Structure formats: C-alpha cells, structure tokens
Amino acid sequence: MTAERVLPLLVAVPLLGAALLVGAGRWLPRYTADVFGLLVSGGTGALAVVELVGARGEPGPVEWVAGWRPEGGSGVGIVLVGDGAGLGLAALISALVTAALVYSRRFFDEPPPGQAGAFPALLLLFQAGMCGFVLTGDLFNAFVFFELMGVIAYALTGYRVEEARAVQGALTFGFVNSLGGYATLLGIGLLYARTGELGFAQIGAALDAAAGGGDALVTTGFALVATGLLVKAAAVPFHFWLPDAHSVAPTPVCMLLSGVMVELGVYGIARLYWATFAGPGGVSAADAHWVLLVQGVSTAVLGAVMCWQQRHLKRLLAFSTIAHTGLFLTALSALTPEAATGVGVYLVAHAGVKAALFGCVGVLLDRFGSVDERELHGRGRELRFVGVLFALGGLALAGLPPFGTALGKALCEEAAGPGATVLFVAVSAVTGAAVLRTAAGVFLGAGQPPAGPPHFAPRAAVRGEGKEQRPGASERRGADEFGTSDGHDTASGPEQEGEPETTGSGEEPETAGPVTRAPDSMLVATTALLAGGLAVGCVPALWPHLAHAADGLSDHSAYLAAVFGSPETPPASAAPSWRVSGVLLDLLATLLALVLARTAPRITAGTRRAAWARPLRRLHSGHVGDYVACTVAGMALLGLLLR
Amino acid sequence: MAELPVLIGLLLATAAGTAAALSREPVHQALVLSVLGLALALLFTLLQAPDVALSQLAVGTVLTPLMVLLSVRKVRRRPREESPADGRGEEG
Amino acid sequence: MNGRRTERGRIRRRERPAQPPYAQRPLFHRETRTVNLLPFFCAGWLFLVGCYALATSRNLIHAVGALAVCQSSTYVLLLAVGYRSGGTAPVFSDVPPGARPVVDPVVQALTLTDVVVGATVTALLLALVVQIAKRHGTVDPDELRELRG
C-alpha cells in the first residue's frame, strides 16, 4: 500500500460511493445518504492531502495503473502522476464537493422516487471525474474523464427539470462541450498517428526525439486538443455555454462549476503545454505565449464588460468567472514558474471566494424566490450575516489583502509584466464593483430603487402570448401582490424595450419552499469556503506547497523524468509572499471597485444602459446554433494564431 | 487494388453521414442514421476492426433509433402551439 | 520504416532507407496520392458537415443526430490511423499469433470506448430535448426565448 498504489483510489473511492448510493438508494433515508456522501468525499479529500503532504519536497508518487511499468522507455499502461498540482487540485475538488454536499443538505424537496441518493451520487461521480482528470498523465484518459465530467455536469445543470431555463441551459452546455470533446479526440488521433504514444510525457518525449521543430501536424494537434480544454475553461469564443449553465444550475452545482471545473480547463492547458509541447519538437514558446495572451485578454475584457451589465446575480457571477479565467490565461502566457505559482494561488483562492458568493446568492434565491438585482432591491436587510459574507466576497474579488485572491493577483501582476497589470487591476476592479454594487443594492438598499414598481414579468413568453404560470409557482411566491405583467419584459425602464436580457425574477426556490431564515447548513458551507479563500492569503505554511506544485507543473524535463522513473527534484523557486508593490496595487484595485460601486447605482438606475454593449449582449443569444458557429470559428482562430 | 473495399466502404459511410446530417426531419434522419450505423459497421469490418463493428451494430441498430423515435413520439405528442396564427399545419 | 506498397498498378516497389521511427517526412511526400489521404479527408468532411448541420438545425432532435455524425468522424480518423494494408484483426482465436501482420489494436480500444461514450451522450441530450419540448412547447432553437443577454 505504498503512496503510488493508493493514487487510483482517489478516483475509485468516489465511484464506489456513488455506486453504493444508487444501489441502496431505495432503502436509504435522505439523511444517511447525505452523510454517506459527505464521508466519501471528505475521505477522498483527506487521502489527497495525506499524499500531498507525504510527498513534500521531492516529486510526488507516479503510478502505472495495473502494474504496466514501461520497459526500455516505452510501455502500454496508463500513468497517474500525483505531483503537487494534481494532488493539490484533487484536494481542492474534494473540499468543494464536500462543501456542496453540506450546502445541499436541505435541498430538493422530492428526490426522484426511490432515488434518495441520486443527487449526492451525481456529485460523487463529478468528484471522481475531476480527480481523474487532474491526476492522469495519459491524454486519452484525460479525454475520458473530460467526458465523464461533462455528462455529469449536463445532468446536474438540468436537474430542475420543471424549469424551462434549466433544460435549455443544460442542452447548450451539452452540445458545446461535446463538440469540444470530439475536437480533442481528433487531436489525440493526430498526435497518436505521429508519435505512436498516448501519454502527456510519452508524446512529449517522442516529439522531442523527432528531429526538427513542430510542423503543421503538431500545431494542429495542439490546437484541436486545446479546443476541448478552452471550451471547458470558457475562454472567448468558447465561453457562451458558461453563463447559461450557471444561471440555471442548482447553487451547489454552480459552486462546483465555477469553483473548480472551469479552472480544470486552465490547468489542462498548462499541463498540455508544459508536459507535451514545451520541448523542442512541440509548439514554440512564442506561439504559446501569443495564443494564451490573445485568449486571456479577450476573455478577461469580455467577462468584465458583460459582468457589469448583468442583473441576474448568478449570471453576474458566471461572467466574473469568465473574467477571472481570462486573467489566469493572461498570467499563464508568461510561461514562467512564477506565473504558474501566481495562477495557482489565485485559482485556489478564487475557487473558495466564488463558491462562497454563489452560496450567498443561493440563500437569497431560497429566501425570496428571485435572484434579480432590481427585484431584491433593499429586501436583503434582514439577512445581515449573508450580506457581510457577500460584501467580503466582493472585496476579495476586487483584491483586498489579506485575501488569497489579492496575493494571487499580486503574484500574477509581477510575473506577467506592466501591460497585464493594468488589465488585472481594471478587470478585478470592475468585477468586484459589480458584486459590491449588488451587495449595496440588495442588502443596504443603496441608490434609488429602480423607477416604478418592481415588476414581476414572468419569463419572456414565447411569441408574445402570455404563458400561464405553472400551477405550483404563482401562489407560493410571497411577493406576488405586485401583479404579473404579461408579454415580453416590458419593464418600466425605457431601455428594456426588446432588450436581450435574462432577468432573475420568477425563479423557483431550490428548497421545499421559501425558507424563513437562512438554513445553517448553507451558512456553514459558505463561511467555510470564504474562510478557505482567506486562509490562502494568510497561512504562510501553504505557500511553499503552492510554489512546489507550480514548479512541478511548469518544468517539461522534470515531468518527463518523473514519469519515466528517474525523478529529479526541479529547482525549488522561492515561496510566494506579500510584497509592498503587490499590496499597493491590490488596494488601488479595491479602491477603484468601491468608487465604481458607489457611483454605479446613480448611473444604471435611470439612464439607458451602455448602448455600445448591446451587440455584445445580443451575441449571448442562448441559441445553440450561434454557440456552435462561434466554437467552430474559435477553432479556426486557434489554428490561425498558431500558424 | 487491395484497398478497393475500404475505399468503397469509406465513400458509402461518408455519403450516409452527409445524408444523415442534412436530412432535417427527425424521423427521416433516424432512418438514415440507422443506415449510417450499418455503413460504419461495414467500414470497420473492412478496416479489420470486428470488435468496433460489433459495438457499432449493437448501438446503432436498435438502441439509438429506439431512443430517437421515442423522443420524436414524445415531442410530437405535444401539439405545437395552438395559437391561431400557426397556419403552417402539421409540422414535422 | 520500409513502407511496403501493396501491388497497386504501376507503383514500382521502392525500398525506402530505414528511417528513425519519428523521422520528419519530407514536407510534401512526392508519392502521397490523394487516394492515400481519402480516409482522413472523409473524417474531416464528416466533422465539418456535422458542425454545419448542428449550427443550422431547426429541430433539436436533428441537432443530436448531427452531433452523432460529428462523432462518427472521430471513429473514421482513429481507425484510419491504425490501419495497416494487408493486416488482419488483432484477434487470435482463429489464427495463430504472429502468422499474419495485424492492425493496431489500441486505436480499436479507443474507438470502442468512444462508440459507447457517443451512445450515452446522445441518450442524455435526447432526455434534455424531451424536457425542453415539455417546458418550452417547441424544439425549434429559434423559438427558445430564455437565457438572452
């Protein structure tokens, strides 16, 4: 039972837990199913942490599954690499799944008949898929776990089948991610034809052995495999599925999607480039830098702009996730270990903070049955503690020290250079301001209330006719006395005319009925997640591990050596720490965010929203055909950038 | 001309795939998808991959068509919007 | 890698010097005949026609079928990569091992996994389409009014 042999358990244990939950689903009361799910996901997380701590210093355990060790430099088996990045992300995944299970304790009044364990089982399968993706050192195995994550995420996103939006969001999510997955498989086919190998390290070694640099086949292979990963990472123009999926998924699923699944796309790109294509035979550093920079900057800018325009809280946080993915890709484009460390710190802290923000929005949804900023204006005063958490989350996004996000942002700015620093400060300020604006509006009632009675437009009716409310929905929503206005979103504001907009009104609370006070299981999970984000910035003991993980990730030759059995410890770079310049930039960004949030209610309440952003909003049309067309165009763009 | 069977199988599979993609009406597409499954199974056998041909047959002859047709039946069972404006009659 | 050409019309048999396995081929191999690239171009064509049909679909069930066509392109490419002219199936229940050259078994295992993944993804997407028809009353993506902006 050495450290290597135990690695596959990180995938097998959640799978076995899910199988037992579904098998015994008929007889398990709801409570034991949840507790069992918690034990399994927590146990897997503990196992990952034990392995991570056990391997400090020298490179982590490397396991050839089923004992198929390579002889003479080439083998037939699949390799699992438990280096710092892999195990660290596995621990993060397990922590978030555990938090999601705690959060969803009071959820979903009626699980499918006879399937008390369905939701926890799906979350455990999701954890197994993600843990498999981060640990595997085999490209096709990564595709299999990519598909496993995808299939479970489609089902989880469409969990609330009575919601018209949920099933549409899940379907577009399914189409775009499946198309990305098939592009990845085409890329794997090409790389297998050229090198006759399937592992990250093995393909890298074969590419390096071939004389001459990477030709069109290698760059096309990289572009195709990167397409699937960029779709998962929601980089422009592959990002369209993310806001739709997040605005409809149940809150614990949003926590996982935004908290860690999207970040796995960023990790996948980093692992793919550094392990396989960083050698002489792969993609040149200039090309990779250029691709990551273009993708990163465009994603960050679009995410920030769209985040500011949103009034649907979950959609707002979804665009903030896209903005942060852009920041991660921009920082990665520096292709240095320091950049990898910065992205690692920022990514882990962002996971905790973003998941906590989604937790707060979930409480609002369950208390008021709506996640619309204007509709909740001033009604959140009674949820004082949730308001504090939400404001702290907004400040953390903006980059207030001592949050981990501030440390990560400072490190990334340092590594990515002055140009990127401006982008980092601006994007984090805008996204933080958007969250702070909603916090002020909802919890403090700051700024004038939206002109006229807060309307309760049912979701835009199909082709103009009024769609009668579902029998269950109307009488349950307390605030219905404002009366429903028929037809399209003919809200009072002039700019609403035919405005492509998803309002957060008319949502279904996810618990049995609107709750009187915030359930403590939700508060515990949300507070723990935010504390996690804070701990990354405050606990110096974590920093060496993050630096060690980043070194292992960003060193081509060390990874190859570790896989082929002659591990050499990569040169340990300095552990990250707070620097004065970083703190000053963080404070500047937070100040900017506060000023923007303070002046914003006067800007958006009455006047027309930014007209120049309307084509951008019209682009996010929720139409599958548009998203697929943009995905194919994105593949062509990738090929162009790499030529 | 040793590769002739593979060539013909390939052209047949491509033609069936194009026809399946371009037949807009789901019932017609279900039928052409079934023929595409057959063409792919033949191509796999000609490419000396009997295992994959078997799995394509197992999936493509009954499982996928049954799911598609049951979905079409469920979707078609819900009449299109009864709005008077919808004069397009029975929509496929 | 002495590429033993099959007896194809006037192609004269030419002993190519044994190159290191991953040697960079001359950029444009004079003898690359179009018939030699047909399988790969068929795979590429299937992928693109599937994407076209998926993007311009007016019925979500048709879109799921188009996605299945996209996926069939990956089967064709993988098996075309693993094919060996004159090779037989890597199953030794009826032929003695080593008697005849065999086709690459690894791509067949990958394609087999991909076929079953395709079936399951199709099933889940069809389930979501059924629910969309129930909640939206239509399966035409142009008429779905949710999630805009």
Place this chain on the structure above:
Amino acid sequence: MNGWLAAACLLLVLGLGPALCGAVVGPVRSRLLAQNVATVLAALVLLLASPGYDRPAYLDTALVLAVLGPAGTLVYERLLAEDLPRGTPWPGLARGASWASVAVVPPVVVPVCFAVAPGRTTVKVLVIGALLVAGSAVCGRALAKAPRTAAGEGSGG
C-alpha cells in the same frame, strides 16, 4: 482482392448505394423498406468478409447483425405507425425490392457454407442465412401490408 471481396464490393456498390438513396427520398414507408434491404445486404457483406479475409471470427459480426437487424426495422415499424399510411408511390418496386433482398440471401450463403470449415462454422453460417431470410420476410410483409390500425388511433402501446 479475391473473389469474395469482389462480390462484397459488388454488393456494396449495386446494393447498399441504391438502398441508401432509397432511404433518403420518398415517403417513410419506402424509406423503411430501403433500410430493411440495407440491413440484409450489410449482413451479406459481413458474411462475405469472413471467407474474403480468411477469418472465421468475422462471422460473429454477421450473426449479431442478422439477429438485431430485423429487430431494428420492427421497432421503426412499430413506432412510426402514424407515418406509414401515406403508402408508397411505386408499390411494385417496393415489393420487388423486399423480395429481391430475400432472394439474394441463398446465393450468397450457400457458397460461403462450402468455403468455411465444415462443422460448427457451417452451422453458424446456415443459422445466419435462416435468420436473414426469416427476418427480411417478416419485415417485408409487415411493411408491405396496409396499416393494421385505423389511421386515427395511434397504436404502439
């Protein structure tokens, strides 16, 4: 490129090509007939592949298709009951095609019987042939007849 593969190519070009065209045009009933014909011809090509590549193991593929093919066509026929009444524009061609598909089976199966090793494999080939004839005949008849139920009442419970 021996005789068996030549026959298989012939079947592919002259049989499956037109069957694919038949499945693309015309009303649902004729398309369903084309799909049934395609299934039978595909099974025959798989049958020819076994002696063609000198691999008795390939018979399993033909056996599975011979067993599942007709089941698939019957599923279509059951679930598309509402679409079938529209009838076929060329009833003679449809009936001829279905009889042709049944008629083409024996001239392929018999030579294969002699080509494969006597004993268990021959029995397997004969079973495949019998299944193909029975399945194709049943499907042909099920499709050729007038719809069993009145046009209005949707069947297929």
Place this chain on the structure above:
Amino acid sequence: MNKAVRLWVLGVGCAGVAVLFAGAFRRLPEFGGSHHPYGARAVAAALHRHTANVVSSVNFDQRSFDTLGEQAILFGAVLGTVVVLRQAKDERRVPPEPAVVAPTVRGYALVSLPLTLLVGLYVVAHGQLSPGGGFQGGLVVATALHLLYVAVDYRALERLRPVPVFALADAFGDAAYLLLGLAVLVAGASFLGNVLPLGTFNTLASGGIVPLLNAAIGIEVAAAAVVLLAQFLDQALELVPRDGEHR
C-alpha cells in the same frame, strides 16, 4: 445573432478548420503504413497475458483505467437520464395502451428473443477470445429484452423487467468492477492488476482478470441499457401532463 451572421461565422470557421485539417492530414504517415509501435507492444503484452483478443486485453488489462472511466460515464449518464426524465410534479402515469401486433411479427419476435439472448451471452462469454466483449454483449442482451416490446407491447415488457432490479444490477456491475480492482490492491498488487492465474491460451478461462472484468461490464451495460430505454419508454408511452388535456 440573426441567421445570416451565424452562417457567415460558420462559413469562416469551417473554412479555417478545413485549412487546419488539410495542413495536418498531409503530414500524417501514409494510410495503411506498417509503423504501429504501440500496437506491437500491445499485442506482445496481450500474448504474454494469454489473452487471445488483444482489443479486450487493451480494454480490460493494459488500459483498464480507461475502461474504469468509460463505465463510470455509462453509469453516470444512466443516472443522469433517470434524474432528468423523472416524473415531474405536473405529470401523471397512465397505463400504456395495448398494441395490436401482426401474428407473424409476434411469432418472429418471440422466437428470436431467446436466440438474441443466447447470442448476447455468447458474445460476453467469449469476450477475451473472439471479437466481442462486455460492452457489445451487454447491449445485445438488453436489446433481446426489448424484443418483447416489439412482440407484444409495453405492458408485457414492464411486467417482465422490473426497473429497480435492473438499476440494482447496474450499480452492482459498476461496483463489481471497482471491487475487483480493490481486491487486487488489497492482495498486494497494484489497482486493477492482472494477478489471477492466466490459464491456457485461447480457452474460456484464460486471461486472468480480463474475463471477470468483462463479465462485470457485461452485467452493467445490459442493466444500464435496460434502465436507459425504460426511461424513454416511460416518457413516450406512460407519462402525460396531469391536467388531462395535452398541454
């Protein structure tokens, strides 16, 4: 964006991807070439483990972690479909209408049902010898059960295949695959390692762990396909909106 813009974006995208493909496909090794190093190693490893069907050896022995992920996808997709197609609050279940079936079809289907079942079990059992295996055989067995729907009608099928039993069998097959791997791990070898006696080549019991994993996958795939089709059959034939008229 409207239709014209979408077509333009799609056209540009497809053209770019076509150029990308052309550039890559021209540099691929020639079609039908004899250079397959991984394949050669896989054949040698399979023969070393006395498994006649090399594809099954790759699936269930050399790259068994792929198949672990793959059966998790199948298990997850079926669980997802059960969750997505569950009976909503505004739906009720009506008994399916009996179907009138032509006698010849009924006869043929009832005769071919046991035969299909036999073929499916044969394909699963000979998974590591002749072409076939757990996936293919499991699907054929599942299809055999649904011949009853073709032969009689859905009510008969429902009586003869209780969905909860098959859901349990699905979970059992999935768990069996994992428990086999864990048992090997506990016994001292690595997870999913092939340490069982390999038996003589080309016999039913050859291949060590391969036939066992094959059987586990066969059970899981058969049960999963039945549960999957049960959800779609219920949706199409039994569930109707609660307020009576077809809203």
